Amino acid sequence: MQKRPAAGVLGSLPMSPVEATSESDTPGSDSAGSDFSGPDKPAHRYGVALAGEIEARWQQRWETEGTFHTPNPTGSLSGGFERFEGRPKAFVMDMFPYPSGAGLHVGHPLGYIATDVYARFKRMTGFNVLHTMGYDAYGLPAEQHAVATGQHPRINTESNVATMRRQLRRLGLGHDSRRSVSTTDRDFLEFTQRVFLKIFNAWFDPQATNRLGGLGAARHIDELRAQFIDRSRPTPDGRAWTELSVAEQRTLIDSFRLVYIDDVAVNWCPGLGTIVANEEVTADGRSDRGNYPVFKRSMRQWLMRITAYSDRLVSDLDLVDWPEPVRLMQRNWIGQSYGARVSFQVADSPARLEVFTTRPDTLFGATFMVLSPEHEMVSALTTSDKRADVLSYQAAAAGRTAIDRQSETKQKTGVFTGSYATNPVNGQQIPVFIADYVLMGYGTGAIMAVPSGDQRDFEFARMYDLPIVATILPPDVWFGEQGIESTLDCSKWKRAYSGDGVAVQSENESLSLNGLDKAAAVSAMTRWLEANDCGRGTVQTKLRDWLFSRQRYWGEPFPIVYDEHGPIALPDAMLPVDLPETDQFTPHTFDAEDASSEPQRPLDRLTEWKNPTIDLGNGPRAYIRETNVMPQWAGSCSYYLRYIDPTHVEGLTISENSDYWMGSTGVDLYVGGVEHAVLHLLYSRFWHKVLFDLGEVNTPEPFGKLLNQGYIQAYAFTDGRGMYVEATEVIERNGAFFHADEPVHREFGKIGKGLKNMVSPDDMYDAYGADTLRVYEMSMGPLEQSKPWDTRAVSGSMRLLQRIWRVVIDELTGEVRVTSDTPSADDQRTLHRTIAAVREALQDLRVNTPIARITELTNHLTSTYPGGAPREIAEPLVLMVAPFAPHLAEELWSRLGHAESLTYEPFPNVNSAYLVVDTIDVPVQVAGKVRAVLSVPVGCDAATLEALALADEKVKPFLEGKQVKKVIVIPGKMVNIVV
RNA sequence: GCCCGGGUGGCGAAAUGGCAGACGCAGCGGACUCAAAAUCCGCCGCCGCAAGGCGUGCCGGUUCAAGUCCGGCCCCGGGCACCA
Secondary structure (H helix, E strand, O other): OOOHHHHHHHOOOOOOHHHHHHHOOOOOHHHHHHHHOOOOOOOOOOOHHHHHHHHHHHHHHHHHHOOOOOOOOOOOOOOOHHHHOOOOEEEEEEOOOOOOOOOOOOOOHHHHHHHHHHHHHHHHOOOEEEOOOOEOOOOHHHHHHHHHHOOOHHHHHHHHHHHHHHHHHOOOOOOOHHHOOEOOOHHHHHHHHHHHHHHHOEEEEEEEEOOOOOEEEEEEHHHHHHHHHOOOOOOOOOOOHHHOOHHHHHHHHHOOEOEEEEEEEEEEEOOOOEEEOHHHEOOOOEEOOOOOEOEEEEEEEEEEOHHHHHHHHHHHHHHOEOOHHHHHHHHHHHOOEEEEEEEEEEOOOOOEEEEEEOOHHHHHHOOEEEEOOOOOOHHHHOOHHHHHHHHHHHHHHHOOOHHHHHHOOOOOOOEEEEEEEEOOOOOOEEEEEEOOOOOOOOOOOEEEEOOOOOHHHHHHHHHHOOOOOOOEEOOHHHHHHHOOOOOOOHHHOOOOOOOOOEEOOOEEOOEEOOOOOHHHHHHHHHHHHHHOOOEEEEEEOOOOOEEOOEOOOOOOEOOEEEEOOEEEEOOHHHOOOOOOOOOOOOOOOOOOOOOOOOOOOHHHHOHHHHOOEEEOOOOEEEOEEOOOEOOOHHHHHOHHHHHHOOOOOOOOOOHHHHHHHHOOOOEOEEEEOHHHOOHHHHHHHHHHHHHHHOOOOOOOOOEOEEEEOOOEEEEEEEOOOOOEEOHHHEEEEOOEEEEOOEEEEEEEEEOOOOOOOOOOHHHHHHHOOHHHHHHHHHHOOOOOOOEEOOHHHHHHHHHHHHHHHHHHEOOOOOOEOOEOOOOOHHHHHHHHHHHHHHHHHHHOOOOHHHHHHHHHHHHHHHHHOOOOOEHHHHHHHHHHHOOOOHHHHHHHHHHOOOOOOHHHOOOOOOOHHHHOOOEEEEEEEEOOEEEEEEEEEOOOOHHHHHHHHHHOOOOHHHHOOOOOOEEEEEOOOEEEEEO
């Protein structure tokens, strides 16, 4: 799930540099760290050494006691559930990471700390909390690393997972380690294959009523077969089911499945021996890695029918509490447009050309047609005299990638096929062109061109001197902008008019749109098309079915074998289909220019594995295994369900457990980077909806609340040659920056080794401790916001923890020094205001302001009670800081005499009696500017306030020589004297 | 080009339409110290000696009152991009 470029770069590093960093001398630790760890400090001051000791001790105790083991209602993890009976649940998740070999930098844990703070707060407010962490461990970087080193990817992957687990353990995250999964674990692989088979053994019935009452639902494939058998659904050619051969039956059923095989256009890179994703192709049509040519080719691939769910994937976005930008991105990605399909009769031919248009109301203005160069009917439509032109245009287009085409100038190109089609509304014969501005991947790959209403068509028409007919009357203001008189003579127009307006020049014997506005014209035309059997209203989506096969080694094998008729799903009992052991994970590569080469998948070479003899119920027989593997997204689609029942061996989960943890709205909090706003979250929602339709889960959406954490960025420095220099060695002098006395240039960017501004959490553990890192990251600002890392500023968080320590512990003796004194009313008021603010903010996942409130309370205590604060205030303070700095809080709680971990200790409650005050300050404004502050009793009425304000000595000078027009009094808030 | 998000001190940031800058970093001054560090106390938006004036990207509006609401612009960041 790692963002692609990062995974690609970081994943291929030969070893974990983090191990090396943390054991050698760490930049920054000597300058910043020694401030807190020098030899002359009081013996029991909270410094980095003491923090490290406390943290290691509590991490050990949590592990030994299973503090964060969360019980399920039933099954193998149900021990201790009684304690939570009747309590609410909270399922708190991070997007799990790809275990990169480069280890973590300080930006990674931001979200993990935030979910941990929230999870700990929820535990202290009575919730049963499911919180753990997994690893998305299949994928390309590990495979590339294996290719480079000859070492099996599993070895490297497992060592990277171990490194990350170690780094995260030191953060003190309250994860239930029993539920921590890696997608490459054998159990998890089996789980993924089971989910795959649920989807494979399902079809989408657009007529079925789904569980939300809408139309369209997945059903088990056997129900489709039953419909064919009992003839409630006719076969395509009308024959009875029993009259079909076994092969025909299989092919028919397979064509309905949610997972199916089809020919699709892919980016084939012979030099790499693999298909590459669109994002991996450079602007000049070469591979991102290796710089080999990439060819657009059609290949047989596995696909998932995600487009069947387009409507629900859009409409159910209303059911989730997600950031609006993410919902928008999903809607745009799915890209539904409402319009019509229109069918054009080809002249002198029985063939028809179908197009999609969002503007059927402009059909009278369609004066030519354009097909994508790859359209399947191009060859049939091309007349012999045009064949040479068409073929050369097609060849030129094929040699260019989609990206290449787009980067071209706006100049439209195309060629005439020699054929004409009939405009169904006016019988005109209109020429058919091919042009690469029409994309094969959208709609039908063909358009009706309305040059008066579409700028692209307009440019094309001008280029090839084609007629332009207005069907909408543009408003006068539009003509004004063009600097021309209002006219329907489009030869005078400078551009197409695509806006709204009244239809003109749009009538035939049975239809007139003239005078109608756009909406009325669209619906009138759509009705006419349907009545005359040459079109219908439809919704077109940009979303394509999901290309699900990869020609690689390090991924999940399909639980599929083939016999002579096609693919067969293996039964659950034969799962998992393990990835076979081999030392050849390199894809076979070809002459980089050989576009006609065929991919040879790594698994194809394992002939013994590929050709098993299996008994599928009719005796042992030879089969051929599927040798594609699943894409990396597969492992991340359903992992939240595995967290629920990590040891369960039948089906997907125990339904009682998934019902309990998913509740009515799904995962209660899902935190991750916005880079997954579309693909991961869309694929995951799709799988979940299929499982929902099939009754495997009972929420329509997997993730009820989503939050995107921002990035942590850092300054980077370049020298005179433009080379990056080690950021930790740069010195600031009078606003300028120097590295080894040479001036350097400061810029701002992602943290990482590339920019030589890497800051690892290990550096921070060594210089300050994990609690300080946690507090600092939470105090930096709102979680959603990107913000710059500043190692210098970390010391402020350290100082806060030192002061909290000092509230409870005598630095010189190490003795607890809280008193049994009765706190003053002022203390109580400060405390309870803090509690109220912290509780309210944490409910909303605002993590920075509670730290400010806790700081204020701490400062109040250290200044009021330099020798030790009242226990009645100190204990709630310790509990409030616990979600942020859990090790420190546990240590203080324990020293305060509590035997149990504070994990489930109730979070302090607000006693509103302490919030009551008898006097308040009311600002007095004159003409909107504050001139005085009145100290008045609570409940002071408006008349008294007004009198006090007008009589105030500070106010009087501003009233001199002026007429008081009006006095606005908001009792308890404000007095404003208007002059 | 279209669609989002955001512009507040030297820096990170706070602020149900009601005292702009809480809290922290950096900086300055003081206490302690032979000294330094650490710690503690104080100052810390800009202009001004002061009184005071000016300040939340810019211009305008609504309101007794605008960082906050409305309209128009500018800049920065992100997403999509010949989608018919």
